[in-house]
Amino acid sequence: MTGPLLRVQDLYVHYSTRRGYVRALEGITLDVYPSETLGIVGETGCGKSTLGKAILGILPPRTRVSGQILLAGVELTKLRREEYRMIRGKDIALIFQDPMTRLNPLMTIEDHFIEEIQSHENVSKNMARERAREALVSMGIHESRIKNYPHEFSGGMRQRIMIAMALVLKPSLLIADEPTTSLDVIVESQILEVFHDLKRGYKMSLLLITHNMGTVAEVCDRVAVLYAGRLVEIGSVKQVFHKPLHPYTQGLLASIIHLETKELHSIEGSPPDLISPPEGCHFHPRCQFAQPICVEKDPPLEEFEPGHFAACHFGDKFL
Amino acid sequence: MTEAAAQQQTEQPLERSSSSVGRLLDLLIQQRRSLAGAMFWIGVVVFFSFIFIGLAAPLIAPYNPQSIFLTPPSQPPTLQHLMGTDDLGRDIFSRVLWGTRSSLEIVAIGSVLALIVGFPVGLFSGYVGGWIDRGLVLVMDSVYAFPGLLLAAIVALFLGKGVFNIGIAITVIYVPTYFRVTRNHTISVREETFVEAARALGANSMTILWSYIAYQVLISIPVVFSLSAADAILTAAGLSFLGLGLERPAPDWGLDLSDAQKFLSSGAWWSSVFPGVMIIIFTVGIAFLGEGLSDIANPLLRKERA
Numbered sequence: 001m002t003g004p005l006l007r008v009q010d011l012y013v014h015y016s017t018r019r020g021y022v023r024a025l026e027g028i029t030l031d032v033y034p035s036e037t038l039g040i041v042g043e044t045g046c047g048k049s050t051l052g053k054a055i056l057g058i059l060p061p062r063t064r065v066s067g068q069i070l071l072a073g074v075e076l077t078k079l080r081r082e083e084y085r086m087i088r089g090k091d092i093a094l095i096f097q098d099p100m101t102r103l104n105p106l107m108t109i110e111d112h113f114i115e116e117i118q119s120h121e122n123v124s125k126n127m128a129r130e131r132a133r134e135a136l137v138s139m140g141i142h143e144s145r146i147k148n149y150p151h152e153f154s155g156g157m158r159q160r161i162m163i164a165m166a167l168v169l170k171p172s173l174l175i176a177d178e179p180t181t182s183l184d185v186i187v188e189s190q191i192l193e194v195f196h197d198l199k200r201g202y203k204m205s206l207l208l209i210t211h212n213m214g215t216v217a218e219v220c221d222r223v224a225v226l227y228a229g230r231l232v233e234i235g236s237v238k239q240v241f242h243k244p245l246h247p248y249t250q251g252l253l254a255s256i257i258h259l260e261t262k263e264l265h266s267i268e269g270s271p272p273d274l275i276s277p278p279e280g281c282h283f284h285p286r287c288q289f290a291q292p293i294c295v296e297k298d299p300p301l302e303e304f305e306p307g308h309f310a311a312c313h314f315g316d317k318f319l
Numbered sequence: 320m321t322e323a324a325a326q327q328q329t330e331q332p333l334e335r336s337s338s339s340v341g342r343l344l345d346l347l348i349q350q351r352r353s354l355a356g357a358m359f360w361i362g363v364v365v366f367f368s369f370i371f372i373g374l375a376a377p378l379i380a381p382y383n384p385q386s387i388f389l390t391p392p393s394q395p396p397t398l399q400h401l402m403g404t405d406d407l408g409r410d411i412f413s414r415v416l417w418g419t420r421s422s423l424e425i426v427a428i429g430s431v432l433a434l435i436v437g438f439p440v441g442l443f444s445g446y447v448g449g450w451i452d453r454g455l456v457l458v459m460d461s462v463y464a465f466p467g468l469l470l471a472a473i474v475a476l477f478l479g480k481g482v483f484n485i486g487i488a489i490t491v492i493y494v495p496t497y498f499r500v501t502r503n504h505t506i507s508v509r510e511e512t513f514v515e516a517a518r519a520l521g522a523n524s525m526t527i528l529w530s531y532i533a534y535q536v537l538i539s540i541p542v543v544f545s546l547s548a549a550d551a552i553l554t555a556a557g558l559s560f561l562g563l564g565l566e567r568p569a570p571d572w573g574l575d576l577s578d579a580q581k582f583l584s585s586g587a588w589w590s591s592v593f594p595g596v597m598i599i600i601f602t603v604g605i606a607f608l609g610e611g612l613s614d615i616a617n618p619l620l621r622k623e624r625a
Contacts, residue, residue, distance in 0.1 A: 058518050061448075082523075089521030102516040106534050115530065116520050165520060 003073075004031035005205050006055070006173055011067035013047070013054050013229075021064065022274045024050040026229045028067075029301070032173065037199060037206040039220035039237070041213060041252065043271050047229040048209045049097075052175045055207075056094055057084050071173065090120045093166035097178035099158035103150035109136070109161055110146045113168060120169055135164040139194065156187030163194060167202070174198070175207045180215065188215075195219050213256050217241060222307075225249045228272050228282040231301060235308030245310035245318045247287045281313070289314060343616060350615050359611025362545075365604025372416055373423040380413035384570040393587045403589035405575070406582055409568075415593050417570035421482055422601065425555040428486025429493065430548045434540065436490065437497025442536065444498070445505025446528055456502070463495040467550070468557050475563040485564055489554055493547045500543050504536040511535075538616070545609025549602045556598050572598050 013025040025047045032038050040048050053059050055069055057076060069076040071091060076084065088094075096102045103112060113132030114125055123131075133143045139160040150158060159179060166174060176195070180188035192215065198204055208220060216223050217237060224234040225246065233246040244250045251267035269286040272278050278285055284294040293313055301311045304319055312318075350356035372379070381401075382388075392408040394400055402411035444455040462470070471488040478484035508514065514531050522531070558564040559573025567574060572594040579590035 053519075056519055058515060085521050085523055087521070088519060094516075094519040096512065096516055096519070098512060101512045104513045104517070104531055107530065111530075115522065115526060119522055119526060162516075 005034045006032040007070040009068040013050050014064040016062045020275045023229050028231050030224055032205050035203040037220045039216035039223040040209045042226035045271055046226045049177050052177045052209055056088055090169050091171050092173045093171040095162050095166050095176040095179045097181045099162050100155055105150055108147050108149055135168040139164040156183055173205045177209045233310040239308040245304055245315040246312045247289055248283050355611045355614035358607040362604050362608025366608055369419055369601050373420040376416045376420050380416045382410040382413045384414040384417040385568050396589055402593045405590045411593055414570040415597055418572045421571050422552055424482045425485050426548050426551045429489030429551045432490040433493035433497055437494040438501050441498040441501025442505050445502040459495040459498045467492045471554050472563050475558055480566045489551045496547055500539050501536055504539050505532055508532050508535045542609045542613040545605050549605040552602050
C-alpha cells in the first residue's frame with residue numbers, strides 16, 4: 001500500500017448563515033497515508049473541526065461543500081446517504097473534544113456499543129456485547145461497568161469509552177478532534193499513550209486535530225497548519241518544527257510555553273472574519289513580514305523542500 | 320457509631336434498583352413527605368379511585384341511574400338516597416358514580432388519541448425542520464389559537480353526540496399541545512452533541528430519532544398528559560353542559576349539572592353540588608399527579624424546591 005488512504009482535494013466548505021457564507025475551508029488538499037499520524041493545527045475557528053466533520057459528511061444541512069474526499073480510492077462525497085452512513089464508524093471514526101456531552105445520558109455504555117455494532121454488522125446482541133467488553137477492557141475500563149450510565153464515569157473514562165467505541169469496528173482512519181482539550185494533564189498523557197499504542201498495534205491512520213504543538217511533536221509524523229480556512233504549511237514534524245516556512249507557523253511555535261519562558265509570545269491581532277476574509281494572503285494583516293505583494297496576490301502552496309509545502313511568497317527566505 | 324452511619328449512607332445508593340423505572344419509583348417513595356411528593360400521591364389515590372369507581376359503577380351504585388323513583392322528586396339527601404334525588408326523581412349518587420365512567424371514557428379516548436397524533440407529528444416536525452416544520456407549526460398554532468371549548472363545540476356539532484365523538488372533539492383541541500411540547504423539545508435535543516456523535520459513528524436516522532431523541536422527549540409527556548387530561552374533563556363536562564355532549568338520559572356530570580341549575584334557586588343544591596364536586600376532585604387530582612410527577616422527576620425543579 002503506497003497510495004494515500006485518505007485524499008482530500010480542493011475541499012471548500014461554506015457554512016450558510018444569516019450574514020452570508022462563512023468560508024470555513026478554502027481549497028484544502030492533503031493526503032493521509034496508511035498507519036500515519038497527521039496533525040492538524042491552527043487557532044480556534046480556523047476550520048480544523050470543520051475538516052473532520054466534512055470528511056465524515058456530518059456538516060449541518062444547507063452547507064455548501066465542493067471538492068473531493070477519497071477514502072482508499074472511493075469518492076465519499078458522491079456516495080448515497082446510506083452508503084456514506086455505513087462508512088461512518090466502520091471505516092472512519094471520529095473522537096470529539098468534549099466527552100462529557102457526547103454520550104446519550106439515557107443509554108448505558110453497553111447499549112451504546114450494541115447499537116453501534118449492530119448498525120454496521122449483522123451480529124447477535126451477545127456477540128456485540130462480547131466485543132464491547134473486549135474494547136472497554138483494552139481501554140482500561142473494568143468490564144463490570146458496562147451496564148453503567150455515562151454520568152457515572154469521569155471525563156477521562158468517558159473519553160476512553162468514546163475511543164473504545166471508535167475502535168470497536170476497527171476503522172482504517174481515526175479522526176481525533178482535540179481529544180484531550182477538556183481533560184487534565186495526567187489524563188491527557190494517558191490518552192496520548194493510547195494513541196501511541198494504536199499506531200503500533202492497530203496500524204491505523206490517525207488525523208489528530210489539536211491546537212497543542214506539544215501533542216503534535218509527541219504523537220504525529222506529519223503536521224498540517226491551517227489558518228483562516230486555508231492550508232498554510234504541511235510537512236514532516238521535523239521539517240515544520242525546525243524550519244517553519246510560514247510566518248504563522250513561526251508564530252505558533254514561538255508561542256509554545258517552555259520552562260524558561262519569561263514573557264509569553266503571541267501573534268498580534270485575531271483571525272479574520274471568514275465571511276469577508278482579507279484580500280491576498282489571509283495572514284497579511286497580522287504578518288510582520290508583509291509586503292505589498294501579500295495584499296495583492298494569494299500565495300499558492302509550493303514545495304520548498306521534499307515533502308515540505310508552504311503558502312508564503314517568501315517561503316524560500318525562511319529555508 | 321458515626322462511622323457506621325457514614326458507611327450506611329455510602330452504601331445506600333447500591334441498594335437502589337438499577338432500572339430507570341425502579342429509580343423513579345424509589346424517588347417517589349422517598350419524596351412522599353415533600354410537597355411535590357404529597358401532591359403526587361394524593362393525585363395517584365384520586366386517579367385510581369375514580370378509575371375504580373368508573374369500572375365498578377354497576378356493582379357499587381345502589382340503583383339504576385336511569386330509574387325514576389315514584390317518591391316526590393328533588394328529595395334532599397337521605398340514607399336511602401345518599402345524595403338526594405333530582406327533579407325527575409332519579410338517584411343522584413348512582414348517577415354520579417355512573418357519570419365517572421363516561422368522563423373516564425371521554426378523557427381516555429381524547430388524551431390518548433391526542434398523544435398518538437401529537438407526539439409523532441411533533442417529533443417528525445422538529446427533527447426534519449425547514450419548511451415542513453414551519454407549515455406544521457402554522458397549522459397547529461392556528462388550532463391552538465381557538466378557545467378550546469369553542470373548537471370542541473364546533474367539532475362536536477359536526478360529529479354529533481356520543482362518547483367517541485366527544486373524545487374526537489377533545490383530541491382536536493389537545494393535539495397542538497402535544498405537538499408543541501414535543502416539537503420544541505425535539506429541536507433542543509436534536510442539537511445536543513451526543514446526537515452528532517451518534518451520527519459520526521454511523522447511526523441511522525431512525526435510531527437517532529428513536530433512541531437518541533424520542534426517549535429524551537418522552538420525559539415531558541406525562542406532565543402534558545395529566546394536565547391535558549384534567550383540562551379534558553372540564554371540556555367534556557362543558558360540552559355536555561352546553562348540550563353538545565352526551566344524549567339524555569345518559570348519566571353525565573356536565574349534563575346533570577346543566578339540568579340541575581334551573582332548580583338551584585328553589586333550594587335543591589344537592590343536584591348541582593355533587594356532580595360539580597366530582598368534576599373538581601377528579602380534575603384537581605389528575606393535575607396534582609402531573610405536577611407532582613414533574614417536580615419530582617425533574618432534578619432541576621427538585622433542587623429548587625428543596
